[in-house]
Amino acid sequence: MxxxxxxxxxxxxxxxxxxxxxxxxxxxxxxxxxxxxxxxxxxxxxxxxxxxxxxxxxxxxxxxxxxxxxxxxxxxxxxxxxxxxxxxxxxxxxxxxxxxxxxxxxxxxxxxxxxxxxxxxxxxxxxxxxxxxxxxxxxxxxxxxxxxxxxxxxxxxxxxxxxxxxxxxxxxxxxxxxxxxxxxxxxxxxxxxxxxxxxxxxxxxSTLRSVPISEIVEDLHAEVLAGSEHLEDLVDHYLVGAMEVNAAIKYFRRTPDSIVITGGDRSDIQMAAIEAHVKGLVLTGNLQPSAAVLGSADEAGIPVIIVRGDTMSTIGRMEGLIGRxxxxxxxxxxxxxxxxxxxxxxxxxxxxxxx
CATH class of the missing domain: 3.40.50.300 (P-loop containing nucleotide triphosphate hydrolases)
Incomplete structure (x- = not known):
């Protein structure tokens, strides 16, 4: 043996x-x-x-x-x-x-x-x-x-x-x-x-690194708020939206197959991510986004999910998910x-x- x-x-x-x-x-x-x-x-x-x-x-x-x-x-x-x-x-x-x-x-x-x-x-x-x-x-x-x-x-x-x-x-x-x-x-x-x-x-x-958004929803015990018809879209990077909005748009556009993690109260970052056509949004802190954000995301076909955890703990979970x-x-x-x-x-x- x-x-x-x-x-x-x-x-x-x-x-x-x-x-x-x-x-x-x-x-x-x-x-x-x-x-x-x-x-x-x-x-x-x-x-x-x-x-x-x-x-x-x-x-x-x-x-x-x-x-x-x-x-x-x-x-x-x-x-x-x-x-x-x-x-x-x-x-x-x-x-x-x-x-x-x-x-x-x-x-x-x-x-x-x-x-x-x-x-x-x-x-x-x-x-x-x-x-x-x-x-x-x-x-x-x-x-x-x-x-x-x-x-x-x-x-x-x-x-x-x-x-x-x-x-x-x-x-x-x-x-x-x-x-x-x-x-x-x-x-x-x-x-x-x-x-x-x-x-x-x-x-x-990229095939091995990528995960469907549905797996992210399952792993983070998240709630889907918009874009549910695109949950099988693949993501191979995550980005953290914690900067000034003009810098965020350029940042998001450089990595289009990404999902963005940001606070549920950051509507400016959320709209910037939607404008940049990212793959999805993860909103932390169990904070509901505005109706305008959800409407724009649905129209663009971008899933929006919400989690109870804070941004740092969510990043930790994402590190163990994307790339594995x-x-x-x-x-x-x-x-x-x-x-x-x-x-x-x-x-x-x-x-x-x-x-």
């Missing part, structure tokens, strides 16, 4: 989407695939039981019947943090080994998803390298290439992996088209000269598989982990 722990330099680097895509490729090759996220850090309530959001997505995609407590045996609750700070020994190594034994039964390969960044969980003795060591598996490191500083992040991450043999390789994710030649001709050779094997360079893809490859739509999963097959040395990865 083979296994690989997919880690990342930071949150929202594409770790979950790569885990899903690699799993689908393995299934298409005829392998029986198991999945485990040892430490749940994105807690959700599922029928009255606490679980992890990523793990629940994987359960649906791969039709997993393993018990949730085996797929995600440790949940990062406030009580867990308190016990760790108080020095209470929870014997997590035994918990992980027992859960791994359960999810790997009758499986050819198990994909293990790390927790946030590579060092997440270190206070519990559960950073990704520590989990990899406990389970005796290699690591695949995923880094979002947002700038050349991604190289710094990778080099720092490597310092956390004390055994060089533990690292199966690195994938540079979401590389902008304008940076692709620079990354392939300079960044990849730089890393490989230092013994860091780069097994894939994935381009930024949630596979509620089949075309997203197919696109992720295509990207991996065309840009990652899958056979080399499989050989490294013993498949």
């Amino acid at each position: 083979a296994s690989i722990l997919i880690s990342s330099s930071e949150k929202y680097s594409g770790k979950s989407s790569l885990c899903t895509g690699i799993g689908m490729i393995l299934r298409n090759k005829g392998y029986s695939v198991g999945y485990m996220k040892p430490i749940g850090n994105m807690l959700v309530d599922v029928n009255g039981v606490l679980s992890d959001e990523d793990a629940e997505q994987m359960r649906r995609v791969f039709d997993l019947e393993d018990e949730p407590k085996c797929i995600t045996p440790i949940l990062l609750t406030d009580n867990l943090a308190h016990d760790a700070l108080a020095g209470v020994d929870k014997h997590f190594d035994k918990t992980l080994v027992n859960a791994f034994s359960a999810v790997s039964k009758d499986r050819d390969v198990v994909l293990i998803e790390g927790t946030g960044g590579i060092g997440g969980g270190a206070m519990y003795g559960l950073s990704d390298p520590q989990v990899s060591s406990i389970l005796g598996t290699k690591m695949l490191l995923v880094t979002r290439y947002d700038s050349v500083y991604a190289v710094d992040r990778i080099l720092c991450d490597i310092e956390l992996i004390h055994d060089p043999e533990m690292l199966a390789g690195v994938i540079l994710n979401e590389v902008d088209e304008s940076q692709m030649s620079y990354v392939c001709e300079l960044v990849v050779p730089f890393l490989e000269e230092r013994g860091i094997k780069v097994i894939g360079v994935l381009p930024k893809d 490859a949630r596979f509620r739509k089949e075309h997203k999963l197919g696109r992720m598989v295509d990207l991996i097959e065309n840009n990652v040395d899958v056979d080399g990865l499989l050989s490294t982990i013993g498949l």
